[in-house]
Amino acid sequence: MLPSSLCRGSSTSQQRKEQQLVMRLCKDIARAQFVFANPKRSKRLWDEAAALEIEPDRLLHLLYGGVDLDDPADLIAADELYLSQRQGYRRSPWVSRIFPTRRRQPSRPAQACVGSSGQRCLG
Template identity: 35%
Template sequence: MATLHSVGRKILTYISPRVKEQSAYFKITRDISEAQFYLGNRFQELYLWQEVADRDMEVSRIENLLYGCFFHDDEEAMVEADREYMARK
């Protein structure tokens, strides 16, 4: 019989690998957006792009999220832009 275990008072939940991957893309996109558009911090931007390369992430997917969304804090807009990109791929 399978049971759900809890750690303290928090119930553990399953997060699919696809959702984890999408979340990682959204996070790095938001970080790059902040460094590039809001802070104008070229050093931080280059550091983040190097992280993209080190993690072997798709540059075109991140570029689509950067320039395909007006507001990077709008989760629904990010999901829609990513969904459209993945459908074209």
């Protein structure tokens, strides 16, 4: 947990909690991807971020923005900078494929084939 004095830019406790969660996820993702090179854990953490509806761009800004992940004040400053500069969050198409907003429709049943491989399938 971060000292509350470091979260001075956030006005409500809900925003402070969200910011702390974002920083924890960012550190965990960085550790999973860059230190341990663990794709399963990394995917699980990204899925957790999606389930919590945390903007992937927010995490990417912290991960690849040259921020010292071990310095809480630096993380808070970078996160607040990102939040102040964003103009309404809109998912880009590639993010929607990674973090789908709806569950996928069940796949259709396989087509039934009758006879040998030379015959047509019924569908």
